[in-house]
Amino acid sequence: MEFFAPLFPAREIKTxxxxxxxxxxxxxxxxxxxxxxxxxxxxxxxxxxxxRRAALTAAAVGGVIGGLHQRRExxxxxxxxxxxxxxxxxxxxxxxxxxxxG
Numbered sequence: 001m002e003f004f005a006p007l008f009p010a011r012e013i014k015t016x017x018x019x020x021x022x023x024x025x026x027x028x029x030x031x032x033x034x035x036x037x038x039x040x041x042x043x044x045x046x047x048x049x050x051x052r053r054a055a056l057t058a059a060a061v062g063g064v065i066g067g068l069h070q071r072r073e074x075x076x077x078x079x080x081x082x083x084x085x086x087x088x089x090x091x092x093x094x095x096x097x098x099x100x101x102g
Contacts, residue, residue, distance in 0.1 A: 012094045019086040026075060026082040033072035040065045 005013045
């Protein structure tokens with residue numbers, strides 16, 4: 001969008017770019033959290049507790065996985081609003097689309 005920005009009214013394209021970046025940030029954070037959660041889960045499976053130190057490590061990693069999961073779910077809930085902002089009928093008009101999405 002930034003490349004084609006000169007072809008659109010400045011104020012409108014700035015709004016679109018801002019909303020697009022918000023959507024990108026939401027999707028990127030969701031992906032990052034998913035990858036971290038999966039990686040730590042695999043780590044736990046590969047390093048089953050064999051002694052006290054390993055058990056403490058497993059408990060700590062489990063706590064981090066829980067925190068990542070909670071944040072990922074929060075980001076998932078925020079996606080609907082981020083996408084709705086980006087997919088707003090006014091934005092569709094900027095691109096010359098006659099259709100409104102639902």
